[in-house]
Amino acid sequence: MRRARVRIASGALAAALVAGCAREEPPPGEIAIELGTGEWRFEPLVDGQEVRMIHGAQGGWHVWTSVRAADLDPDRVRLELYMRPADEPESGWDTSKIDVNMVPDGDAFAYLGYPFVVVSPACAADRPLEIRAVLRDRRGTTGSDSRVIVPTWTPVEGGGPTTCD
Amino acid sequence: MRRLLLSGGAAVGLASATMLVATVLMAPERAAACGGFFCGRQPVDQQAERIVFAMNPNGSVDMIVQIAYQGTAADFAWVLPLGAVPEAGSLDVFPQRALVALDANTGPQFQMPDDCFLWDADASAGPPSAGGMGPRSDEGEVTVHIREEVGPFDVAVVESEDPAALVSWLRDNGFRVTTPMEPYIRVYTSEGKKFLALRLQPGEDVDSIQPFRFTLPGEAASIPIRMTAIAAEPEMGITVFLLGDMRYGGANWPDVTIDDNQIVWRPYTWPQETNWTALVARGVDEAGGRGWVTEMAGPTAPYAELARSTTPPDEESQAAQEALLPLLEGNPYITRLYTRLAPEEMTLDPVFRRTGGADVSNVRRLPRYVDGRDLCESPGGPVGGEDSAVTPCDFATCGAGGLCRVVAGEVMGGAGTPDVAGCACVPGTTARTTFDPSGRPAVSCVDTRMSFLNPGDREVPGADPLPDACVGVSCGEGSECVAMNMTPTCICAIGMVAVGSIDASGVRQTRCVAPREPVPVDFYTLRVPGLPIDLPGGRPSMELPGAPPPRDTSSDGGGCSAAGNTGAGSMGLGVLALAALALVRSRRRRS
Numbered sequence: 223m224r225r226a227r228v229r230i231a232s233g234a235l236a237a238a239l240v241a242g243c244a245r246e247e248p249p250p251g252e253i254a255i256e257l258g259t260g261e262w263r264f265e266p267l268v269d270g271q272e273v274r275m276i277h278g279a280q281g282g283w284h285v286w287t288s289v290r291a292a293d294l295d296p297d298r299v300r301l302e303l304y305m306r307p308a309d310e311p312e313s314g315w316d317t318s319k320i321d322v323n324m325v326p327d328g329d330a331f332a333y334l335g336y337p338f339v340v341v342s343p344a345c346a347a348d349r350p351l352e353i354r355a356v357l358r359d360r361r362g363t364t365g366s367d368s369r370v371i372v373p374t375w376t377p378v379e380g381g382g383p384t385t386c387d
Numbered sequence: 388m389r390r391l392l393l394s395g396g397a398a399v400g401l402a403s404a405t406m407l408v409a410t411v412l413m414a415p416e417r418a419a420a421c422g423g424f425f426c427g428r429q430p431v432d433q434q435a436e437r438i439v440f441a442m443n444p445n446g447s448v449d450m451i452v453q454i455a456y457q458g459t460a461a462d463f464a465w466v467l468p469l470g471a472v473p474e475a476g477s478l479d480v481f482p483q484r485a486l487v488a489l490d491a492n493t494g495p496q497f498q499m500p501d502d503c504f505l506w507d508a509d510a511s512a513g514p515p516s517a518g519g520m521g522p523r524s525d526e527g528e529v530t531v532h533i534r535e536e537v538g539p540f541d542v543a544v545v546e547s548e549d550p551a552a553l554v555s556w557l558r559d560n561g562f563r564v565t566t567p568m569e570p571y572i573r574v575y576t577s578e579g580k581k582f583l584a585l586r587l588q589p590g591e592d593v594d595s596i597q598p599f600r601f602t603l604p605g606e607a608a609s610i611p612i613r614m615t616a617i618a619a620e621p622e623m624g625i626t627v628f629l630l631g632d633m634r635y636g637g638a639n640w641p642d643v644t645i646d647d648n649q650i651v652w653r654p655y656t657w658p659q660e661t662n663w664t665a666l667v668a669r670g671v672d673e674a675g676g677r678g679w680v681t682e683m684a685g686p687t688a689p690y691a692e693l694a695r696s697t698t699p700p701d702e703e704s705q706a707a708q709e710a711l712l713p714l715l716e717g718n719p720y721i722t723r724l725y726t727r728l729a730p731e732e733m734t735l736d737p738v739f740r741r742t743g744g745a746d747v748s749n750v751r752r753l754p755r756y757v758d759g760r761d762l763c764e765s766p767g768g769p770v771g772g773e774d775s776a777v778t779p780c781d782f783a784t785c786g787a788g789g790l791c792r793v794v795a796g797e798v799m800g801g802a803g804t805p806d807v808a809g810c811a812c813v814p815g816t817t818a819r820t821t822f823d824p825s826g827r828p829a830v831s832c833v834d835t836r837m838s839f840l841n842p843g844d845r846e847v848p849g850a851d852p853l854p855d856a857c858v859g860v861s862c863g864e865g866s867e868c869v870a871m872n873m874t875p876t877c878i879c880a881i882g883m884v885a886v887g888s889i890d891a892s893g894v895r896q897t898r899c900v901a902p903r904e905p906v907p908v909d910f911y912t913l914r915v916p917g918l919p920i921d922l923p924g925g926r927p928s929m930e931l932p933g934a935p936p937p938r939d940t941s942s943d944g945g946g947c948s949a950a951g952n953t954g955a956g957s958m959g960l961g962v963l964a965l966a967a968l969a970l971v972r973s974r975r976r977r978s
Contacts, residue, residue, distance in 0.1 A: 262633070262741040278738060279440075279448040279605035281470015281580060286740070321675070323641060335740040337607065337638045378471065378604045382579055 248304045248315065248354045251366030255291040257355045259371075261335045264288045264327055267369045270350070275343050275375040281382065284337040285373060287353065289324075295359040296324035296331040302358070303338065308350035308370045315354075340373060345386035347375045423697035424690075425488045425704040431495050432664050432725070432824035435624030437486045437598075440608040440739065441714050442631035447474060448608050449714075451481045451600040454585075460593050464563045465585040468575040468611045469603065472532040472544055473583070477602035480538035485707035486598055489628060492690060493683050493723045493749055497652065497659045500755035503763035528552035532581065539595035540585045550576040558847075562586050565846050567839035571613065580611075607638070608739045612728075620821050621831035622668050622727045622784050627679075629739055630718035634684045636742035637724070639735065643670040643678035648754045651781040652762055660782075661753070664824040668727040668784040676732040676787065679724040683749035691715035723749070729786055731834050779808035784823070788816045789832035790910055792884045792902035799886065799900070809884030811906040814931040815915040817869045818885030819876040820895040828887040828895055834915055835878075835929040838871040863899040869929055878931055882906055911935050 258266045259273055265288070267273070275283040289301065301322050304315040324331035338353070340346045354368035377384040439451040456463055529552050533544035543560065547553040550573040557564050562584045564572070575582070585599065608629065629635035636642060645666050652661040671678045694712055699705035715721070724739075755763045765776035780791035790811040796804030812818050812832035823829040840846060842855035856875045857868035865880035877885050879899035884906065888896045914937040915928065 262743040276607050277446075277605040278470060278607040278609050279450065279603040280468075280609035280611055280736060280738075281578070281605075284607070284738075335638050335742070337738045337740070 248302065248317075248356050248366060248368075249364065251356055251364045253291070253293050253363060253365040255289055255294070255355065255357050255365035255367045257353060257367040257369050258288045258290060259286050260288045261286045264290050264332050264334060267371060269370045271369070271371055272374050273371045275340055275347070275373045276337070277375075277378050278337070282339055282341075283343040283375060283382075284339045285371070286334075287336040287338040287355070288332060288334045289355045289357060289367070290327060290330050290332040291324070291357055291365055292330040294324070294331065294357055294363055294365060295361055296326075298322075298360060299324055299333070300358040301333060301336075302356040303336070304352075304354040304356070304368075305338070306352055307346075308352040311352070342383075342386065343373070343375050344377070344383050346373050348372060423700075424492060424694040425484060425697060425699060425707055431658075431661075432624040432626065432727075433826055434620070434822060434824050435490075435626045435725070437490055437626050437628070438610060439486070439489070439600075439628045439714070440630065441718055442606070442608070442629070443602070446606050447602050447604050448606070449477075449600060449602050450608070451486070451598055453483070453486055453598045454596055456593060456596055458593065460587045460591060462563065463585075463587045463593060463596070464557075465599075466557070466562065466564070466568075466572075467583045468580040469544070469583050470580060470609075471604050472546075472581055473601040473603055477600070478533070478535065478537045478542055479600050480540070480597040481600045482703065482707040482710050483597055484703050485710045488694075488704075488707055489690075489711060490626060492693070493628070493721065494626075495663055495682055496750050497650070497661055497663075498750060498752050500753055500763060503654075503753075503755050529556040531556075536588060537599075538597060539587055539591040540599070541588045543584045544581055545584065546581045547576065553582065557582075557584055563847070565840075566844070566848070574613070575611070608635075610737050612733045612736050621729050621786050621819060621833050622821075623729075624664065624725065624727050624824055626682075627724045627739070629722040629724070630687065630714055631720055631722075631741070632718070633720050633741050634744050634746075635722040635724075635739050636681060636744075637679040638738040638740035640677045640679055640726075640737045641674050643667070643674050643680045643726075645670055645680055647751050649757060650751065650753055651757050651777050652753050653777055654763065654765055659753075660825070662782045663751075664727060665782055665784045667725060668786075671726055671728065671732075672787050677726070677728065677735065677737070679726050679737075681747050682723045682725045684722040684744070684747040685720070686746075687715045687718055687721045690721065727784070729831070729833070731837060732787075779806055782823075783808035783810070783829060784831065785810035785812075786816075786831040786833065788813045788834070788913075788915060789830075790884075790906060792904055792906060794884060794886055794900055794902050799888075806903070807886055809886045809900060809902050811884045811902070811910060812879065812931075813913045813915065814911060814934040814937075815928040817871060817876040817878045817929065818887075818897055818899075819871060819874065820885075820887030820897040828889050830885045830887040830897065833871060833876065835869060835871070836915075836926060838926055840872045841926060842870055862897060866899040867932070878929065881911055881931065881933055908935070912937055 256266065258264050273285045275285055277283055287303065298321050300319060302317060302319045304317050306315045307313055322333045324333045350370045350372055352368060352370050354366060356364060356366040358364045437453040441449040443449060452467070454465055528549045529545050529547040531543060531545050533542065535542055541561070543562070545553060545556060547556070550569065553576060554564050554569055554572060583601070587593070587595070610627070649666060650661050650663060652659060667680050670680065691712060694708055694715060697708065699708050755761060760776040762776050778793055780793055783791045785791050792809050792811060794807050794809040796806045799807055808829070810818055810830040810832055815835060816832040817835050818830050819833050820828055820830055840853060843852045845852060853873060856870040856873050860868045860875040862868050862877035862879065863883065866883060867878045868875050869878055875897070877897045877899055879885050882901065882905065883899040884902045885897050885899050890896050911931065911934045
């Protein structure tokens, strides 16, 4: 079976890219948060929803990833992102841990538009991917949420392999 | 040469390039002083790299990059990693004056406090802003996507899975690639990047170098900043203009907000002198070493109207007008972002995204009081002069790992000499004289591991061993000269601080002197954090002789900070944990 190789790019605020720890299990969350998508505004996700992969001008593909939470201290929140093929869970999680500042978003706080890099878009396209987000604030309160998305794409000439080899 | 380039030859040196830009570009702007869009105000950061992104409706991005260079034409080479091959026919040059005009018109403008009346108050505030691809060919293991002449440049876009083959091809075709560049080429090659390479055509002079533009497929703009680290100055400014349908911001770098109430300014100065760029540098360091300050965001219409209605005073301005108007008229919104970074902070290529949000005015109201000081009542004269309410450290940026201390003027030049800023550097860093955003000499503490061209190394295979840049250089008693990428720098003795200056022949000097206020002993227990495993330094860290053992920072969550610092130049060291390979070519700007 093809294996979708996905990886999350390192991110904001003293980004702590944790390379080589791609097989750890996401910790459970204590409170509810919401994982969504959206470049500049929060867009809720439902399981099975198609999400368009974006081609960056400097190469690479990503999906915009956003999170929303109501009961967390919004300053310097640790955001942990996990991704794995939903139809091949034994392949394990790829992870990234970053510190972010969340911004007011209605009656909650949100972190918007994280470029969630998909290393092999041709392999990830049109198959289910499980994404999980874990937030931990400075008080130690944690929250988590996950969705299964189906990335879609339109290959770009010169934008990398168009087939999953 | 610097910035988004892999420089070739012996001619590269960021500071010298910077000075060239300041001389060539700014002097005519000042001289003109004719008002309108294409002449007048000068940018706040005259040294900053300028990059323009214009988002096209068809899902492509126009990228315009400034190229600054000082050296010989034969040594000029510029290499930029790209994610995709530029669109056919999109490669072109772009008028430098257009970039300067865009910078000057959208940059911060500072307004005096309402209750502060100076003889030149109105003038100081300034007027408010009006508000052909060739056929693809494979040459051995290198794919040549484009090879054509563009303006004064011989241009190639090449790709290979074999970095050695790529380097060989570039060298064989006259694009000079030095040995320290090869690790970066390996990294980007492993990511499947293409490389845009420029060199001057035979007969072309360095004066003909212009910004370069091209169009890339893709919706999300990004900067290959890691490559910039090769030739970046300490605390290098980067100004990014994003033209699109709405406000943009960083997607993977955080927003940094500057409190206008902390802007220190000097009365009786034109252009208005503030510590804005220093505040940005400190804010970015406090955010972890990377971040963007939104200096302005708003509709392009007022700028387009001003540019359209300005009668160009000369052919150069006319060319700038013709180049800028389509960008401004074709995109309803412009966002201006600014940052200042050290090379070791350039470890993650920034991506940009739409952010929405409100407009951001580039007009900032200066506070009358900062930290209890009445800036309005401060006398004129130089910073550090008698009775001045501001100190040199207000305007200084010693870099991550640096601590600013005021040095008495008499130490530097005798009675009547204004005080100056000096930098104490933590063990593992060394003081290097560079230029601040206004073009004046300044000191920054740089990581000693970030030197990749060291005495005895060979710049390119077969070249003569490099000489020791420290021969004949004295940093002062008890201090040590260390060659960093062929530039002499100073590791000052404990308790001493480094001061930068320019001698009569224009050569930068660094020397260690005693500050007015002691450097806390605790400061020397700090250390630069380890480098990432996959980004080793160019050599082992060079320790300060006699430094006390490092403080245990395990309880600090792995980071450390220059505790006890106050005032300007006091910055955390956590950012150094993100250190990357950095190479600053500087043979031609030996200090």
